[in-house]
Amino acid sequence: MNILFDIQFALRSLKRDTQAGELRVLALSVLVAVASVTAIGFFTDRVGKAMVRQASDILAADLLATSGTPIEQEIEDYAASLGLTTAKHVRFPSVVINPEDESQLVAVKAVTSAYPLRGALKLSKLDSRDVMAPLDTQAPGTVWVDAQLINILLLKQGSTLTLGARDFTVERLLLFEPDRGENVFELAPRVMINDNDLESAGLLGPGSRARYTLMMAGEPAALTDMSDWLKENQNHVRVIGVSDGSPQMQRALSRAKRFLGLASVVTVLLAGAAIALAVRQFALRQADASAVVRTLGASRANVVTWLSLRLLLICVAASLIGILVGFVAQLLLADLMKTWFSLALPAPSWRPPVIGMLTALAAVAGFGLLPVIKAGRVPVMRVLQRDYSGLQTNPWLTLLFGLVAALLVVWLQSRDILLSAIVVAGVATMLALFALFGQYLIRGVRMAAPARFKLSVAGLQRRTASSVIQLAAFAIGILALLLITLVRVDILSAWERDLPDNAPNVFVINIQPSQVGGFSQQLESQKIDISGMYPMVRARLQGSNGEAATGRRTRWEYNISHSDSLPAANTLVEGEWWDGSETGLPGLSLEHDWAEDMGYGIGDTITFKVAGVETTGIIKNTRQVDWESFQVNFFIVAEKRLLDDMPETYVTSFFLDDDFSTATASWARAFPGIATLDIGSIITRVKLLMDKASMAVEYVFFFTLFAGICVLLAAVQSTQGERIRESALLRVLGASHSQVRSAIIAEFVLLGAMAGFLAAVFATVIGWSLSRFVFELPFQFNGGLWVLGIAGGALGIGLAGYLATKKVLTTPPVVALRHT
C-alpha cells in the first residue's frame, strides 16, 4: 500500500463525506475555530500594537532616557545601531518677558525637529483656533506657547517674547502636547522653542536645572534591548517605557487584553467541544466501513491512515477557509477601527493563521485520534454479526487525550501554561458537574413529567447516557454564551461607570495657602464643583531605616500630601490609618504597588528633605489608589505633623464643561503663580480605548456565538442516528408524524431548559469570581441571565433540535430501518 493510494482513497471517500452531517459539523467547527483564532489573532495583534502606540503617544515616544546632564553621544549611537528613530528635548525653568516688561516663570521645552516621535502636536495661530495641518516644524527664532501664558502675558500673534539673551516671535498656540501628561505637574506655563535656538539664547549655562531627554521609537525587540542596555550601563539615566507611563492607560490596556483573551479562549474551547463530538460521531460511523475494508484485505494501519487522512484533509480545507474568513473579518474590522485610531493599523503578521491551523490540528488530533484508532480496531466479524462490539473506548484514556488536547488548544491561545491548566481543569470540572447534576435533573423531570410529555421523557430515559452527554454539552455551550454576555454587558458597563462623564479633566496646582479661600470662591462663582483642595509638599527622598538612599532614588522629587483621614477613592490594603493621638514618628501612608516596588513595608522609616530640612516618618499603612478615577491622588500621604511649617502649595481637580482657555483666562492674573492643566485629552483617549475594547469584545462575541451554535449542532447530531431509527420504529408502530415531531421538539426544549438552568447557576458563580478576582470590578446580580439561560436554552435548543432532526422526520421508516 503506498501513500499515493492512501491519499487517493481518502480523497475518494471525502467527496461523499461532505454530505455526512457529522463531517459538516466538524468542518464548520474547525472553520469557526480557525476563523475566530485567526481573526482574534490578527485583531489583537494589530489593534494591540496600535493600542501600545496610542499609549506611546503619552510619552510622544516608545522609550525615554532622561538625565540631569546632556545625553551622551554613546547612548544616541547605541539607539541608532539598534535601528531606533530618535528625537531629543530639554526642559528647564526660565523667565520670559513681554514688550510691557511683565515677566513670568515658564517651563521651556527645546525640541529637535523629529519631536514628537509618537502622537502629534496640535497647534493653531493665536488669532484663530483652527488646528494647523499639516503640522509644521518650528522655525528658528519662534516660540510656541500654551493658553496659560497667553492669558497671563496677554500675547498676540507675532508678539515678541524675550527669553534668555534673545527675542523670539510668538508664532503658535500649543493646543495639545502629547507628552504633557508625562510631566503633568510641571508647574509653569509651557514655552516651546527649537533646539537650535538654545545656544544663541544662552539659556543653558553651567548649573542650570535642565532635564535632558532622548526619545526613541522602533521595534519592540530593539526597544527592550535598548532599555536593558540603559539600565545596565547608564546608571545615571532614568528609563521610561510605555508601561511606566500613565497608569490609567495601562490598566485600560491590560483589561482590554484580558477581555479579548478570555473571549477567544472560550470560543476555541467551544469549537473544540464541537470538534470532539463531531469527530467521535465520525469514527463511530466508520466502524462498519472499517470492518468491510479489512475483510477485503486492508490492515488496521491502513484504516487508521485513511481515516486520519480524511480528518486531516477536512481539517486543512476547513482551516484554509477559516483563515480566509478570519482575514476578511479582521480587514473589515481594521477598516472600522481606522477611524478610531489616529494612526494606520500595523500590518498583520503571519502568526495568527499558523496558530489557527495548529489549534484546529491539535483539536482534531487530540479529540479524534483515539476514536479513529478504535475504529481501526473494530472486530472484523461485524460484517457477519452486528452484535460484535463496536467502538468501546477506555473512558480514562479518552479523558486524558481530551484534556491534553484542550490544554494544548488553550495554551496556543494564551501561551500561559498555568492559566491553560486552570481553564481546562475548570471546564473539565464543570462538565463533570453538569453530567452529575444532569443525571439527577433528568431523573427528577422523568418523575415529575405530565402524561402528555411521556413520549419525550421516554426519549430522555431511553438514552440516559447520551442525554447526559448532550445536556452537559448544551449546558457548557449556553454557559459560555451567558458568560460572554455577562462579561460584555456587566463588566463593560461597570468599567464605564469607573470613568464617569464628569471625571475631573482639569488640574490646578501651585495654589498658595493664602490663595485657597479666594480661588475656592472663584470656582464656586463659576459653578465649578471641586473634589477638595489638597496640600502638597515637594520632597526629596533621603533614605530609609536610617540608611542614606543611593543612586537615582535620591534625585527624584515626590509630592507628599498630608491628611487626617483616608483620601476618597482609596482603600487601605495593610495597616491602620492614624487617629491623631499617636506620638513618636509621624505616620506615612504609601500607595501599595509603589511601596512594593521600592521595597518598603509597614514599620519602615523614610527620611525626606523638604526645602533643605530633613524630616522622618514611619510607614503606618499602604493604600490602593484608583488611578482611573482621575481624582487628585498621591503616592505618599503623611500625618500633618511630618510637614508642619514646611512650604506647601495646594492642588485640586474638577470637571470643566466649558472651553478650557476661556474658563481659565482670568485665573492666571487673579491668582498669580497657579498653574492649570487640561487633562481632558488624556481622559478622552482612555475613553476611546475603552470604546475600542468594547467593540473588540462585541466582535469576538460574534465568533463565540457561532462556536456555541456548533456545539449545539454537534450535540444534536450525535444522537441523530438513534433518533432516526427510533422515530422509524415509532411510526411503524402507528405514531403520527406530528406526534413524533412534538416528542422530539419537546425533548429538546426540555433538555435546553435544563441545560439553561444549570448554565445560569454556574454563570452567576463564575461571573462573580471574574468580576471580583480578574477584572476587579463590583459584581451585580443579573436576573436576566436566568431568564436568558432557561428560556433562551429551551427556545434555541428546541429550534436547533427541530432543524437538525428534520431529517429524522423526512426519512421514510423503511429506509431508516434498512440503512441504519
Added chain:
Amino acid sequence: MPTTSPDAPIATHSLVLEGRQIEKTVNGPAGSLTILSAVDIEIAAGEVVAIVGPSGSGKSTLLGILAGLDQPSGGSIAMLQQPLNRMDEDERARLRAGKVGFVFQSFQLLPGLTALENVMLPLELGRNANAKKAAMQMLSEVGLADRAAHHPLQLSGGEQQRVAIARAFVSNPQLLFADEPTGNLDGETGQRIIDLMFALRAEKGSALVLVTHDEKLADRCDRRLIMNSGNLRSA
C-alpha cells in the same frame, strides 16, 4: 470426515481451505459457551459447498473463522496453504487481499464510494494497476455499467447486491465466502442474484463456501454440510 490432531501437517495442495478440530467458546454471563466443537472441514479448489442449519447453530461463526475474520479458540485452519490461525489480524487481511471474495447478506458496500470505486477496492488493496478497467468490466458483466457512478444508497437492494458480487469476483478470487446472499432480497431478485453468482463462479473457477437457510440454493451446491449446535456433518 477424517479426524486428525490440530498440529498435523497440512499437505493437500488441491485444498483451498482446510480446518481441523476448530473450536470456538465464548465467555457469557452464564459461564463458558461452546459455539463450535471440533469442526473439521476441507474445501477443494473450485468446489461449491453449502453450510446449512438452524439459526444460532454457529454457521456464521464458522464462516467468519474460516475466512480469518475471527480466531478459533482451538484447532487449525489453512487457507490457500497458509496457517491462518498462526497469523495476526493484519497478516490474515493481507492473505485475503485479492484472493478471497465476500458476498454478505447486508451487501456491506462502502457508502462513501461509488459502485465503481467499491468494485475497484479489492484490486487496489491487492495493488493491481488496472483496477479501474477491470472493475468497469466486472460491473458490465453484472449489468450495472450505467450505474458505475452511483453511490450505494442510490441503488436498489438487488443492484447493491450485484455490485457486491462484482466486487467479490473482480479479483478472480480462489475462494469466495457468501453469507445468506439473498437474505435481504425478494424471491425473484434473489434468484437472479444467485444465478449471476453461480455463473460468475463457474467462469472464474473459484471455490465457494455458502451459508444459507435456502434449501433450493443448497441443492445447487456440490456438497452440503449441516451445522447443528456447533457440530458439522455432511448431509
